[in-house]
Amino acid sequence: MAEEKLLEAISEDEKIIQEVTGQKYKYGFVTDIESDKAPKGLNEDIIRMISAKKQEPEFMLEYRLRAFKHWQKMKEPNWAHVQYPPIDFQDIHYYAAPKQKPQLNSLDEVDPELLKTFEKLGIPLQEQKMLAGVAVDAVVDSVSIKTTYKEKLAEKGIIFCSFSEALQEHPELVRKYMGTVVPHTDNFYAALNAAVFTDGSFVYIPEGVRCPMELSTYFRINEQNTGQFERTLIVAEAGSYVSYPEGCTAPQRDENQLHAAVVELVAMDNAEIKYSTVQNWYPGDPETGKGGIYNFVTKRGICKGRNSKISWTQVETGSAITWKYPSVILKGDNSEGEFYSVAVTNGRQQADTGTKMIHIGKNTRSVIISKGISAGKSQNSYRGLVRMMKGAENARNFSQCDSMLIGNQCGAHTFPYIEVGNPTAKVEHEATTSKIGEDQIFYCNQRGIDTEKAVGLIVNGYCREVLNQLPMEFAVEAQKLLSISLEGSVG
């Protein structure tokens, strides 16, 4: 019996691996949509133009300009363990919108090219939307096209819309929370984002409401030479719960694309936010590293209220460069922060990712589980900070950062920072680095599983702790992604 189950499990995995091996970057295509584009470069006029185009309230424009002024004084950070040619920030289109259309009532009115894109991506926007039960706020380049399930959510008082819509309809909420977790002065890319962000998602869960479905957004960078500057803000009022999965794919192309998003989460008393990411942007040419996405993201949540919880789960397989540290500020007493991460690098990819857990309140707890896998000629770094402030009585942190190396051309690095200022706080950190188990591969080989499939199996097992945290349909996708990413890394 048990054997059968095992075989079944193996064949299931095999199926997945089979499906994905031998294919090139699956999502590498460019949809041809006419677009409304700002000229290259960045100055106050461009910012005014973006703001005017989106018919934003006055405070937003002021905020953007403040951020822009601050950004001009800042220097690009260079401390991360990544290398890339300097970015010319004046050589980027800061605004691109798909053909502007009047309000759409049905899917028929949507540009068919766009629908095709969605289909290729497998976004459950049409029939799938019923099956999957996912409300999708699909962002193509920078403007939201279609939001579904809105009514159902509205019944519960949940606001789930694009950022620009939120600015029109709920300016007071946006004004109250935006920039409170990631201020425009936070870092170079956050400042840039604050100045030029074009759209994103806004979620507001009222008091005591448990969001009945996964709120999901698919990002897609579509326009050539366009920087993508998304901004997401999620506010969970007291006693509420929301799970927000986010996934991305991008077309294959030659020029590097900059992506500098900002995500802010606010959790009040007893609220819980679960934010999951599967990131699969174009990683660049495996030989030369040319053409991949630069992913410079600032993600941070604040557990503002007592007993609140924020959980980040990420599966990072794409992008030429990943620079991303989803963090939690544990301000409320008894609040909880979690960070589960799998970062896979292959080819010429470089990832410098990790988290920050800032313990301020009493009895705060945090868990960090990070799994790094490097193959090919890639560099994969974990960089994290755990800080126990003076008031963090009985706070607790446990971190585990494991790295796996496949092949002798890659690098795996760990740079944790632990700062403890309270004697009752307890911090534990451990990290290991080793190569993929030869005896495990041998075991699989012996049973007729070839090495490439064996690697997929072993890696999936290695990451199980993290994958288990993902919403169901995401976990399946993530497993596929892991195997695709490691294709050709052995033998």
Place this chain on the structure above:
Amino acid sequence: MAIQTNTGTDIKEAFIRAFAPEAPNGQPIAPAVKESAAAALQALQFPHKKNEAWKYTPVQPLVSKAYIPAEATEPEDISPFLIPELEADVLVYINGKFSSAHSQIQHNKQLCIESLRQLSSQGKAVVEAHFGKLLNKDDIFAALNTAYAKDGTLVYVPKGTVAAAPIHIIQLTLPGQAACSLQHRNLFVVEPLAEAKVVESFYSLSTVPSLRNAGTEIFVGENAGLEYVKLQLEQHTASQIDHTEVSQARHSRFSIFTITLNGDTVRNDLQIHLDGTETETHLMGIYLLSGKQHVDNYTQILHKQPHCYSNELYKGIVADQATAAFSGKIHVFQQAQKTNAFQSNRNILLSKSANAYTRPQLEIYADDVKCSHGATTGKLEEDAMFYLRSRGIPEKQARKMLIHAFAGEVVEQISLEAVRTYLESLIASRYE
């Protein structure tokens, strides 16, 4: 007594002058190396907070004091500074200057143990061959030491020789009139198949601030072994910036113990180059801090060759307003396959105002390796305390026992029994 401070742009100049009253040329040892270090010094700057390496230790207050070079005086009796029952060759340095009257070298006749000021012709040849080959040239303090350090110890262990007795270096700081600057330089060369043990202990009797800028270069030859115990036992006024750099050849063994029980601001830069295959390295440390002490251990181990083993363990207790910082980097180069490297840092905080910063880092470019690091910070184990108390042991005594056990993991690895016993008694009286 008020200590003067320097301000403005002349800080560096004043600082260098305090440590370098004489020109580098005209010195007996390696004049060319010294001159080039002095030239390099011009372009170097003091590290500031934005330098990753100095993130947790502010340099400004340390370097802006107006120091004057320490006067050489002679104490009457050095017996309080000897380690009981340690039969060793003793070298005594007073305010950085070698004191032949108090030193006694009688056991190791085959070795070359000399003050850098009084080198024999053999000693000169060893110094010419090794001096300045290792110590970081891009660090302002190391460069300053290379350029201007006037005295220090040469330990040369010829090929195939096993030292008959350990070598004990005593660095003593005596009271001065104003904040004083001290500098010394060590060079240990252990030739192939040779073996030695060196203990260096630091004491200060001064109540005015002092800053010691220390530099040590160590070469461990093929199949050779060296154990080096550093005991930093100075007053709460004494600061120290230490640079120790080690090169290990094939099949060599090296252990270093950095024990910091006292002092003001202490910064220990330790860098170990594994230049040969199949080496074994142990890096051990204890720091027991109180008051406003600040101790920063910055260690790097560079695995450049395959089949090397390194093990690092630093443990510390931080009380009062003290601050402990630990950085440990394991760097595994691409050809260093089959590396085994382990690292661990454990901190206990005893007070609300104490701080502990830990940065255990792995930078790995080879795949067939086993590397791990761990770090913990917390308070004294409550269960253990309860266990002892429930058996009628008073709290103070129980605490002592727990601290003894905590430090014991490092202390017991010191091979010299006399040093072990001495250290245990010091640790036992540390938090009374």
